[in-house]
Amino acid sequence: MHQPPPASSCSSGSGCECARVGVRASALAPAAAPCPAPRRLPHPRRPEPPSRGTGTLLRAGLGPWCSPTGSPAPLSCETGCGEGSWILVCRLLVPTQVSLLSMEEDIDTRKINNSFLRDHSYATEADIISTVEFNHTGELLATGDKGGRVVIFQREQESKNQVHRRGEYNVYSTFQSHEPEFDYLKSLEIEEKINKIRWLPQQNAAYFLLSTNDKTVKLWKVSERDKRPEGYNLKDEEGRLRDPATITTLRVPVLRPMDLMVEATPRRVFANAHTYHINSISVNSDYETYMSADDLRINLWNFEITNQSFNIVDIKPANMEELTEVITAAEFHPHHCNTFVYSSSKGTIRLCDMRASALCDRHTKFFEEPEDPSNRSFFSEIISSISDVKFSHSGRYIMTRDYLTVKVWDLNMENRPIETYQVHDYLRSKLCSLYENDCIFDKFECVWNGSDSVIMTGSYNNFFRMFDRNTKRDVTLEASRENSKPRAILKPRKVCVGGKRRKDEISVDSLDFSKKILHTAWHPSENIIAVAATNNLYIFQDKVN
Amino acid sequence: MFARGLKRKSAEDAEDADGGVAGVPAAPSYTLQRQSLLDMSLVKLQLCHMLVEPNLCRSVLIANTVRQIQEEMTQDGTWRVVAPQAAGRAPLDRLVSTEILCRSGREQEGEGDGPLPDPAPGQAPRRPQSSPWGLDGSREGRGGFQKSLDHIFETLENKTPGSVEELFSDVDSSYYDLDAVLTGMVGGTPSGPGLPAFAPAAAASPSSTCRSDLGELEHAVEILVET
Numbered sequence: 052m053h054q055p056p057p058a059s060s061c062s063s064g065s066g067c068e069c070a071r072v073g074v075r076a077s078a079l080a081p082a083a084a085p086c087p088a089p090r091r092l093p094h095p096r097r098p099e100p101p102s103r104g105t106g107t108l109l110r111a112g113l114g115p116w117c118s119p120t121g122s123p124a125p126l127s128c129e130t131g132c133g134e135g136s137w138i139l140v141c142r143l144l145v146p147t148q149v150s151l152l153s154m155e156e157d158i159d160t161r162k163i164n165n166s167f168l169r170d171h172s173y174a175t176e177a178d179i180i181s182t183v184e185f186n187h188t189g190e191l192l193a194t195g196d197k198g199g200r201v202v203i204f205q206r207e208q209e210s211k212n213q214v215h216r217r218g219e220y221n222v223y224s225t226f227q228s229h230e231p232e233f234d235y236l237k238s239l240e241i242e243e244k245i246n247k248i249r250w251l252p253q254q255n256a257a258y259f260l261l262s263t264n265d266k267t268v269k270l271w272k273v274s275e276r277d278k279r280p281e282g283y284n285l286k287d288e289e290g291r292l293r294d295p296a297t298i299t300t301l302r303v304p305v306l307r308p309m310d311l312m313v314e315a316t317p318r319r320v321f322a323n324a325h326t327y328h329i330n331s332i333s334v335n336s337d338y339e340t341y342m343s344a345d346d347l348r349i350n351l352w353n354f355e356i357t358n359q360s361f362n363i364v365d366i367k368p369a370n371m372e373e374l375t376e377v378i379t380a381a382e383f384h385p386h387h388c389n390t391f392v393y394s395s396s397k398g399t400i401r402l403c404d405m406r407a408s409a410l411c412d413r414h415t416k417f418f419e420e421p422e423d424p425s426n427r428s429f430f431s432e433i434i435s436s437i438s439d440v441k442f443s444h445s446g447r448y449i450m451t452r453d454y455l456t457v458k459v460w461d462l463n464m465e466n467r468p469i470e471t472y473q474v475h476d477y478l479r480s481k482l483c484s485l486y487e488n489d490c491i492f493d494k495f496e497c498v499w500n501g502s503d504s505v506i507m508t509g510s511y512n513n514f515f516r517m518f519d520r521n522t523k524r525d526v527t528l529e530a531s532r533e534n535s536k537p538r539a540i541l542k543p544r545k546v547c548v549g550g551k552r553r554k555d556e557i558s559v560d561s562l563d564f565s566k567k568i569l570h571t572a573w574h575p576s577e578n579i580i581a582v583a584a585t586n587n588l589y590i591f592q593d594k595v596n
Numbered sequence: 597m598f599a600r601g602l603k604r605k606s607a608e609d610a611e612d613a614d615g616g617v618a619g620v621p622a623a624p625s626y627t628l629q630r631q632s633l634l635d636m637s638l639v640k641l642q643l644c645h646m647l648v649e650p651n652l653c654r655s656v657l658i659a660n661t662v663r664q665i666q667e668e669m670t671q672d673g674t675w676r677v678v679a680p681q682a683a684g685r686a687p688l689d690r691l692v693s694t695e696i697l698c699r700s701g702r703e704q705e706g707e708g709d710g711p712l713p714d715p716a717p718g719q720a721p722r723r724p725q726s727s728p729w730g731l732d733g734s735r736e737g738r739g740g741f742q743k744s745l746d747h748i749f750e751t752l753e754n755k756t757p758g759s760v761e762e763l764f765s766d767v768d769s770s771y772y773d774l775d776a777v778l779t780g781m782v783g784g785t786p787s788g789p790g791l792p793a794f795a796p797a798a799a800a801s802p803s804s805t806c807r808s809d810l811g812e813l814e815h816a817v818e819i820l821v822e823t
Contacts, residue, residue: 239649265649327652346652375660377653396653429633429664433657483629487636492654 136594137528137541140579141219143204143588180583182570186250186258189574192220192581193260194588195245199229201262201315203273204588218579218592224273226315229264241266247332249341259318261341265328268343270319270354276312280304324350324360331381337388344381344393347374351405363411364393364403379494380440390415392442392449398435400451400460418449418460420467430482430491438494443503444575450506452497455479457508457518472518472525475510477548477559490564501576509568512557513584514544530568530582530589540594627674630665637662 177198184193192204205223232241243264251259257274282304287293327346334341342351342363349364364381368374377396384390389405401414422431434454441450449460451468455476458468474495478485485491490511497508509515510527518525527544547556570583578593637658 237649241649328649374656377656379653396657429630429661432660432664436653436657483633486633489640489654492651492657 137580137591138538138594139536139541140590140592141537142532143220143222143590178586180570180586180588181244182246182248183572183581183583183588184248184250184260185572185574185581186260187252187575189576189579191223191250191258192572192588192590193248193250193262194581194583195228195248195262196586197242197244199227199231199243199245199264201226201228201245201248201260201271203258218590220581220590224313224315226271228262228269228271228317229267232266246329249332249334251334252338254338261332261334263329263332263343266322266325268321268329268332268352269317270321271315272318273313273315276314277308277310278306279309281307319354319357321352321357321360324352330379333381333383333391335383335388336386340388342381342383342391344378346377349378349381349391349393349411361409363405363409365410365412379437382440382442385442385444385446387446392440394437394440394451396436397432398437398453400437400440400449402462416462416465418465418468420458426479428482430486433486433491434482439496441497441499443499444501445503448503450497450499452495452508454491454493454495457497457506459506459520470520472506472516474508474516475514475546477546481559485564488564490567493567493569495567495569496571498571498573500573500578507571507573507580509571509582511564511567512562513566513568514546515568515571515582528591530584530587530591531566532587541591630669634662634665634669637665 175198177196177200179197180194181197182193182195185191186193190206192206194202194204196202202222203224204220207219207221228245229243231243233239234241241264245262245264247261247263249261251261251270253259257272260271260273262269262271281288282302284298284301284304285293285295321343325343325345325348327348329343329345331344332341333344340351340353342349343360344350344364347365347367348362350360351363352360364378366376366378375397379394379396381391381393384392390402391405392400392402394400398419400418402416402418403411404415405411407413407415422435437451437453439452442448443450447462448469449462451458451460452474455474455478457472457474459470459472460468482491495509497506499506504521505517505519507515507517513529513531514527515530516525516527527546528541529544542555545553545556546562547553547558552558566584568582568584572581574580580591582589582591640658641655641662
């Protein structure tokens with residue numbers, strides 16, 4: 052029977068893991084410097100912690116943030132994704148650019164984010180965004196980049212004076228999450244690129260998120276500080292120790308208000324558990340455990356314990372020569388803390404129940420679509436490799452992304468998906484070239500909207516696609532500087548497959564395969580989306596909202 | 597991606613092959629496409645970025661593709677059967693991949709003149725087509741091929757500096773200095789399908805020519821390393 056991880060409570064101070072971790076964490080990485088241009092908030096935030104328990108989290112979180120009806124506004128036919136009613140809210144630039152300008156020119160951060168700056172000379176490869184994630188309320192949006200940095204944006208609060216500013220996101224905190232490391236045993240570099248960020252549900256005033264590179268997962272705490280103590284006895288105002296002989300009176304330190312500061316501190320470092328590259332992390336609905344998945348193994352962690360993890364899936368063959376399949380993505384069920392799924396490079400999804408056994412090598416359910424013999428080619432297996440798997444918010448469906456399609460599966464039906472959407476089928480005839488230039492290995496992600504009625508995924512040429520599951524309509528939009536002004540409505544794009552190319556269409560051969568949208572995110576309750584295009588983050592909003 | 601001379605030769609190959617070999621459909625022929633896909637895949641497998649650990653998923657997918665092609669070629673019987681004309685004008689990119697794999701496979705097995713490519717096209721018709729290239733040949737070919745695939749996986753799994761550098765040095769020099777390497781090979785154009793070249797050479801003579809070819813390759817590597 053599966054032994055549950057040791058309880059998180061610790062008995063004494065010095066012998067306890069938590070205390071040790073606290074000390075170690077500070078030795079590992081200095082607490083990140085506060086964001087150089089902290090925002091001046093209208094008033095300090097103390098959001099209510101949402102109630103815990105299966106299935107209620109999202110509903111509680113929806114309360115203050117969604118439309119007045121209390122439920123996320125579905126995309127109807129009029130406002131639907133097929134009608135091109137998405138507008139650009141803001142385009143957020145790389146953090147280096149933002150902080151440089153704000154320090155030198157003392158410009159309001161919001162203005163920077165809303166204007167289109169001409170030069171990208173500061174943008175480097177390290178600024179390429181590698182992951183985007185909203186938190187559970189949608190108030191915060193985190194991005195990770197190739198340089199190991201995490202940038203958190205916060206939503207502009209509603210105010211009566213500036214209604215049009217609502218929905219915009221501004222920099223809230225920036226910190227260096229991972230540094231490049233060197234594995235001396237293998238003589239290999241470990242990249243600092245952030246592969247995934249996952250937020251923990253909020254339980255107090257601070258925000259917590261998990262960020263991971265190829266080998267190490269870190270738990271970060273992001274908290275605000277707007278008061279500082281003054282009037283210490285043993286230290287003077289600059290922090291220097293006072294000579295005890297000069298102290299003649301005693302006073303009680305007082306908390307005085309200060310400029311708002313946002314601090315990020317690493318609270319846990321979960322290292323040395325993965326031989327291969329971590330591709331996914333997923334927080335369990337019990338909020339006590341999470342899993343990390345690499346190419347061949349999946350480990351279960353307890354948030355409080357960093358020196359130990361449980362291996363729950365291991366598909367490494369005894370003989371590496373027999374290796375033909377790897378794990379590509381994994382996720383916990385949103386409500387059932389014992390259930391998770393993982394996808395493979397062969398286009399299969401396995402659902403596992405941790406109650407069944409300690410090592411979940413035997414799946415409970417196995418999802419695979421039979422191959423279409425008419426479409427068979429040497430690339431069939433490569434394009435069937437699943438790059439992302441996501442549970443619907445309801446927990447009833449899973450969505451998978453392979454190279455050319457997005458598929459929706461019903462958990463109760465294993466033999467085929469219930470819906471298949473073609474993302475860019477015009478690439479099917481170009482697979483050989485895409486194999487040659489390695490584009491066929493690109494890993495696109497996919498996301499659900501808050502009500503599970505619309506799904507979104509990226510494509511090439513900075514295009515991204517949305518599919519409305521109810522109306523069966525779809526739309527292709529573009530995230531690019533040239534074509535969008537703030538508040539302008541996005542024009543639907545179309546790729547011309549063959550024959551005569553119409554005026555606004557773009558031909559397949561003109562597509563820019565270096566401009567790929569791999570990472571997108573959808574606000575949990577509203578029709579606000581974040582699209583990462585190289586080093587730019589675009590935020591779009593449904594016009595009606 | 598390949599040297600200019602290489603491309604021109606390939607175009608001529610395609611034309612002549614289509615004209616010469618009966619029953620082959622109009623350019624580009626399926627077997628030719630499949631072969632070039634195979635070669636591309638083999639080069640991709642070897643051409644990892646050695647500073648950072650290579651992507652295991654990508655390597656597995658490419659390796660599976662190679663296995664798939666190999667299986668189909670075995671079923672087709674094209675694994676060992678090659679018309680002399682086509683063999684003679686084999687695309688030179690095939691040369692590169694077999695050279696690379698030849699070398700690493702050879703080092704791995706420690707054989708002096710194990711799997712080696714054949715020499716000049718002129719000698720191709722002389723190459724025995726029947727028993728040495730028959731069942732034994734193909735089995736050996738598969739074994740040699742499998743060995744090199746395994747070698748690649750083992751290299752990916754645990755990087756021993758020796759094998760990695762050796763793989764890398766081969767690929768690096770060969771890939772980026774095809775012209776130098778290829779022109780340096782005097783009459784060293786191997787013929788025959790890429791993979792069956794792994795079979796132990798039926799004749800002893802190819803080995804000496806190949807040794808000189810490999811000597812040229814080593815020389816080129818030395819030059820590059822020194823610069």
